[in-house]
Every structure is written in structure tokens, then in C-alpha cells.
Amino acid sequence: EAEVAQSPRYKITEKSQAVAFWCDPISGHATLYWYRQILGQGPELLVQFQDESVVDDSQLPKDRFSAERLKGVDSTLKIQPAELGDSAMYLCASSPGTGAYGYTFGSGTRLTVV
Amino acid sequence: QKEVEQDPGPLSVPEGAIVSLNCTYSNSAFQYFMWYRQYSRKGPELLMYTYSSGNKEDGRFTAQVDKSSKYISLFIRDSQPSDSATYLCAMTTDSWGKLQFGAGTQVVVTP
Numbered sequence: 001e002a003e004v005a006q007s008p009r010y011k012i013t014e015k016s017q018a019v020a021f022w023c024d025p026i027s028g029h030a031t032l033y034w035y036r037q038i039l040g041q042g043p044e045l046l047v048q049f050q051d052e053s054v055v056d057d058s059q060l061p062k063d064r065f066s067a068e069r070l071k072g073v074d075s076t077l078k079i080q081p082a083e084l085g086d087s088a089m090y091l092c093a094s095s096p097g098t099g100a101y102g103y104t105f106g107s108g109t110r111l112t113v114v
Numbered sequence: 115q116k117e118v119e120q121d122p123g124p125l126s127v128p129e130g131a132i133v134s135l136n137c138t139y140s141n142s143a144f145q146y147f148m149w150y151r152q153y154s155r156k157g158p159e160l161l162m163y164t165y166s167s168g169n170k171e172d173g174r175f176t177a178q179v180d181k182s183s184k185y186i187s188l189f190i191r192d193s194q195p196s197d198s199a200t201y202l203c204a205m206t207t208d209s210w211g212k213l214q215f216g217a218g219t220q221v222v223v224t225p
Contacts, residue, residue: 004157042202042216043158043213043215044215056212091158103148103160104160105158106157107157108155108156
């Protein structure tokens with residue numbers, strides 16, 4: 001069964017350092033999403049890509065977060081500098097089209113900022 | 115106030131019992147409703163997907179949507195210990211796919 005690959009699975013970083021997460025969506029999926037899930041809460045959308053274009057980054061803290069999806073395939077989410085409040089699970093998801101059906105989530109990257 | 119409200123639990127039931135989960139929402143524009151299951155340290159996996167109001171059944175799972183009351187439910191029949199997980203409701207207004215999630219309800223099914 002096709003999966004959304006994410007790495008690393010776990011990351012511990014000191015505050016003020018830079019950190020990056022990588023996501024490889026299911027082959028052929030045009031839409032890619034990054035969500036943040038704080039412990040005990042539901043995921044919240046950070047950024048949505050359609051191919052290589054950003055279609056929604058309204059909830060992305062752009063002073064410290066950046067995301068790119070070069071060539072419309074895999075994607076990188078970066079935080080610089082990391083803050084204690086950034087500790088969370090970062091989930092990547094992909095879907096074949098623009099619809100909500102068919103979302104597949106990866107296993108996520110658990111970030112701890114100390 | 116959050117757009118989607120969900121009781122975080124935990125909800126503990128004996129094996130074989132019916133699990134009843136629900137969410138309420140405030141945005142009447144939501145059209146697509148989903149339930150996800152999330153095991154510890156894993157990403158959410160889609161269980162049920164419903165468009166607009168009505169019921170949908172898939173094996174032991176039944177999803178209900180009542181748009182007039184802004185209320186959705188998920189029922190799990192003949193619950194198993196393997197059903198122990200966090201269940202997240204999610205919904206969206208349009209075909210672009212941005213999902214609004216509830217906080218998730220932790221379910222524990224005891225043998």
C-alpha cells in the first residue's frame with residue numbers, strides 16, 4: 001500500500017536553532033499538506049500545495065516557518081529559529097486532487113524544542 | 115470558541131460494547147464530514163467520509179450527519195481492543211480540502 005514518507009520521525013532541537021522536516025507524498029498526488037498537531041489537539045493546517053504552488057499558507061507563521069515543494073513532488077518544512085511553543089507533531093498529507101476525499105497522512109515528525 | 119468541538123475523553127468501554135462519539139460545529143458551510151482514527155505516534159487514517167446529511171455504514175462503523183443540528187456522530191459496534199485509539203472528526207467547506215479537526219476523543223476498549 002502506498003504511503004506518505006516523512007523524516008525524521010523524531011527530532012529534538014534547542015530553541016533558536018533551525019530545524020527541517022521532509023515529506024515524500026504518494027506518487028502522482030498533486031496536493032500536499034503540512035499540518036501541525038499539538039499534544040491533545042487536532043491537526044491544524046499550516047500550508048497546502050497544489051503541485052509546486054502554494055494555495056493556502058494563511059496559518060503559517062511566516063516570520064519563522066517556510067515551506068517549499070520544488071518540482072511539485074517532495075516537500076520541506078523549515079523552522080528558524082525554533083521556539084519552545086513549536087513542540088508538536090508535524091504531519092504531512094497528500095491527496096490525488098483538490099478534494100478532501102483521499103487524504104493520506106504520513107506518520108509525522110515529533111518535534112521537541114528544549 | 116472553536117469551530118469544531120469534540121469531547122477529549124477518555125472514553126472507556128468493555129469489549130463488545132457500542133462506542134458512541136460525536137462532534138458539534140458552528141460553521142453551517144461545512145459540507146464534507148470525516149472521521150479519522152489515530153493510533154499513538156501515528157498519523158490519522160480515514161475511517162468514514164460523508165457528504166452533507168445522512169447516514170453511512172461500513173462494517174462495524176456507522177457515521178451520521180445532522181446538518182440542521184450541526185452535529186455528527188460515529189458509532190462503533192462490537193468494539194475490540196484494537197479499536198483503542200484517538201478518534202478525530204474533521205470537516206471542510208469546499209473541495210480544496212482544508213480540514214478543520216476536532217480535538218479528538220481517546221477511546222479505550224478493555225478486554
